Each structure stands twice: as structure tokens, then as C-alpha cells.
Amino acid sequence: LYEPNAYRSSDHDPVLVGLNLASYSFDVVINEVDYDQPGTDNAEFIELKNVSNTAVDLSEYTVQLVNGNGNVVYDTIVLPAVTLPAGAYYVLCATNALVTNCDLPDAFASIQNGAPDGIALRQNGILVDALAYEGSIPGLTETSPAPADPDVIGQGLSRYPDGVDTNDNSADFSVHCITPGIANSSQTSTCTVEFAQVCSFSTGIATPVGTTNPIMVNFADLGDPAVDCVHVMYFGYDHPNASTALQTGGYWHIEATPADAGSTTAFTYSLTLPFANPVYPDDKICRWLEGTGPGYGWDCAAGAPGGYTATDLTRSGLHGFSDWAVGDYAGPTAVSIQSLSAQTSTPFIVWSLPLLVLMAGLIWWRIATRKQRES
Structure with missing residues (x-):
């Protein structure tokens, strides 16, 4: 059944024949x-x-x-x-x-x-x-x-x-x-996908969302307008941007309504993810920050996990939703390490080269002075 709306114009427009894409840009x-x-x-x-x-x-x-x-x-x-x-x-x-x-x-x-x-x-x-x-x-x-x-x-x-x-x-x-909205995955099989949503939350109560790999969401503040529903998609395969520091085999995409819940910082919650492997003291819950360049990547260090059990770990004080995975020995974010390296290595090169030239000059002067004394 065709139902027109503001973004749909016709169900019977003809297609122009002839396919010659070489002369057009592919933006x-x-x-x-x-x-x-x-x-x-x-x-x-x-x-x-x-x-x-x-x-x-x-x-x-x-x-x-x-x-x-x-x-x-x-x-x-x-x-x-x-x-x-x-x-x-x-x-x-x-x-x-x-x-x-x-x-x-x-x-x-x-x-x-x-x-x-x-x-x-x-x-x-x-x-x-x-x-x-x-x-x-x-x-x-x-x-x-x-x-x-x-x-x-x-x-x-x-x-x-x-x-x-x-x-x-x-x-x-x-x-x-499938990877809607993010980079396409190389994985071609064992594409476990599970969708779940919960539309009843109260502050201070840990609420499970999902069945096979459920997460736990505990709101300290529901925000204004208040979060009413949390939608979770579990993917039983690596995130396309997963690094070797992340646990393989699964990630969670989490959204919330109302629509602006993902962009406001008015709500605060704790997130608990299931973790089948042994838990280590430096494991983190890692959030994927969309974009490219400095400031984007895996946020694994914006606060230590709030707790561990034999099967899950929790991160507290969160204000937004995104893609989430568990970091194994993740430590600081890769972006932070890269930024630190870029900031320290360049100045080192800048000041080390003149220093080497100065040292070479001093050595040459000492040799020249000694030769003059000997003569």
C-alpha cells in the first residue's frame, strides 16, 4: 500500500533508460x-x-x-x-x-x-x-x-x-x-542480531534490556524531557572499528527516546554489559565516538568501571548512548595515545636538531682550540 508523505512523491515515476555514470561525480x-x-x-x-x-x-x-x-x-x-x-x-x-x-x-x-x-x-x-x-x-x-x-x-x-x-x-x-549507519563489516556469516526495547524506567532501579545478551541500565536521572524507552541492538560479531584491544565477538548499539535523548547530557545512568571471559582489573566498557581525526575513536578511559562480577562489568556516570563494547586491557583510548604521541614527538624533533648542531659546533671549537695550542 502506497501512502504519500512529505518525503515520498510518487509510486509510478518512470526510470530513464541508459546508464552512463562515468561523467558524474560520485559524492x-x-x-x-x-x-x-x-x-x-x-x-x-x-x-x-x-x-x-x-x-x-x-x-x-x-x-x-x-x-x-x-x-x-x-x-x-x-x-x-x-x-x-x-x-x-x-x-x-x-x-x-x-x-x-x-x-x-x-x-x-x-x-x-x-x-x-x-x-x-x-x-x-x-x-x-x-x-x-x-x-x-x-x-x-x-x-x-x-x-x-x-x-x-x-x-x-x-x-x-x-x-x-x-x-x-x-x-x-x-x-x-549488517551494519546500518557505520562502516561495513568484513564478516559474512554467524551474523547474530537481537533487538530489544524497554519503555518503563524508574531512577535507582537496574533494568535489564535484552534476552540472549542482556544489558543492565540504571538511571540516576531520566533528564528533561525524560527518557521513556531504551532500544538495544546486539550484534554477535566484531564492531567494524574494533581494535585488537577490544573483546571480539559482539557489541551493543543503544538508543533512547525521546529523540533528543541521545544529544542531551541531562540524563545520567550506569551501564552493565555481560562479559563471558575472565574479568581483569583494567578492563573497560568502551564507547565508540563517531567521526574521524583527533577526538574520535574508542572512549575507554572516561571513568573506571563502577564494579565487576564474574560475568559482567559496570561503568557509571554516563550521559549519552552509542555503540558499546568491552575492552580487554584497553587502558587509555587509542586516540589519547595517538594525540600524546603527536604532541610530544614533534616538539622533540624541533628542539633536538638545533641541540645536535650546537653540540657538534662545540666539539669542533674544542678541537680547533686544542690544535692552536699545540701549534
Whole structure:
């Protein structure tokens, strides 16, 4: 059933034939899609990525969903006026509650999974990227079509390496564990994904969220407006940005409502994560800070864990939600170490070179003076 809204224009716009992407810039690409889940397809999403070196205005772009039977557009999503930073991701989904990092909920009713179907990305009406899957579509297939999205929870079609576009759907897209809103994962199987939410919290009470790998959330302050629901997605595989210092095999993505709960510091909570391996005194609960460059990375040192047991550890005094993992001997954040190294090594080079020159000059002067005395 097609239901128009402010970001969807038509369910029957024709697709322009002819595919010549070489003459256009590739600032934004279709980076990941999951259109098929077991049972009801209620966790579908499309991920875009800005692969350029500058921010882009998404209001210039539209996403078209294409029925390969007759090459007909059955839905067009007009993107809002959002500035997407270089290297950032933008996720469109049908059901916000079942897709992490969804930026545009209710973007479409559903994504067809026939053979074939496709997705087109247009900038000011010009086709700049296309994905045809489960068969070729005239004017929409880049060289060869991508494979089918398996009817398996946690798996989808991803560009791998992340963001790489060679204009060949069959080479660029393959089946990987889903990672909506973050870099695509290299993992292709054992894609355990579990969604859970709780919408009843009271301060001072540790509340479990999840079943297989539940976390514990204990709010000291619910904020204003108050947090009412916490959504947790557990991924049973490494975070795409996990370092060797992090425990392998799982991470948690946590969000909260109201919508501004993730950006305000008005609420305070403690987070307890399950930990199957032996706990060591310097283990940390690590938070992934989005972005690139200084100040981004794994925050593993913004306060020691508040407690340990044989199976979990807790970090207190937290004010925001993100991606979380357990750090094994993590110590300070990698970013802090890199920043410290950059700040100390450069000055050392600056002052050490003149010192070496001065020492060489003194040695030469002593030798010259001694020769004069001997003569």
C-alpha cells in the first residue's frame, strides 16, 4: 500500500533508460541494503554514504525503488535538507524501532525482493548510482547485478570494502553482516542480531534490556524531557572499528527516546554489559565516538568501571548512548595515545636538531682550540 508523505512523491515515476555514470561525480553512493528478513520484512533499510572529501546537501538527492518487471519506479523518496559530512552515513528505513542509526524513518512502505528489482540514486534528476539485485534491469545495472539478499536475520548486501564503487554491482556488493549507519563489516556469516526495547524506567532501579545478551541500565536521572524507552541492538560479531584491544565477538548499539535523548547530557545512568571471559582489573566498557581525526575513536578511559562480577562489568556516570563494547586491557583510548604521541614527538624533533648542531659546533671549537695550542 502506497501512502504519500512529505518525503515520498510518487509510486509510478518512470526510470530513464541508459546508464552512463562515468561523467558524474560520485559524492554519495548506495552503500548497504537489507530488503529481506525471515517472515515479515519489517527491518528493511537502505544506507547511503558520502564518499567525497566534503560535506554534501542531501536535498539534491532522491532515492527510487524500482520494480524490475517493466522497469517501473514504485516509490520515490525525496531526501530532506540534511548536510552529510564527508565519510558519514545516512540510513533510510521503514521501521525506526527495528533499525539502528535510522535517520529517515517511514521512508518507504517496503522494498521489493523480486527477481530482479533495484534502487536508483539521483542527484538533481541525474542518475549517479544504481543497484540491481537478483537479475539485470535495463538502464539500472552496473555491469552485472548483485546477488540476492539472503532470507537470514543479520545479513544484507554491503559494499565491501566499505564505500568502494567500481561500477560493477556483482563485484561491489556481497553478503555481509549488517551494519546500518557505520562502516561495513568484513564478516559474512554467524551474523547474530537481537533487538530489544524497554519503555518503563524508574531512577535507582537496574533494568535489564535484552534476552540472549542482556544489558543492565540504571538511571540516576531520566533528564528533561525524560527518557521513556531504551532500544538495544546486539550484534554477535566484531564492531567494524574494533581494535585488537577490544573483546571480539559482539557489541551493543543503544538508543533512547525521546529523540533528543541521545544529544542531551541531562540524563545520567550506569551501564552493565555481560562479559563471558575472565574479568581483569583494567578492563573497560568502551564507547565508540563517531567521526574521524583527533577526538574520535574508542572512549575507554572516561571513568573506571563502577564494579565487576564474574560475568559482567559496570561503568557509571554516563550521559549519552552509542555503540558499546568491552575492552580487554584497553587502558587509555587509542586516540589519547595517538594525540600524546603527536604532541610530544614533534616538539622533540624541533628542539633536538638545533641541540645536535650546537653540540657538534662545540666539539669542533674544542678541537680547533686544542690544535692552536699545540701549534
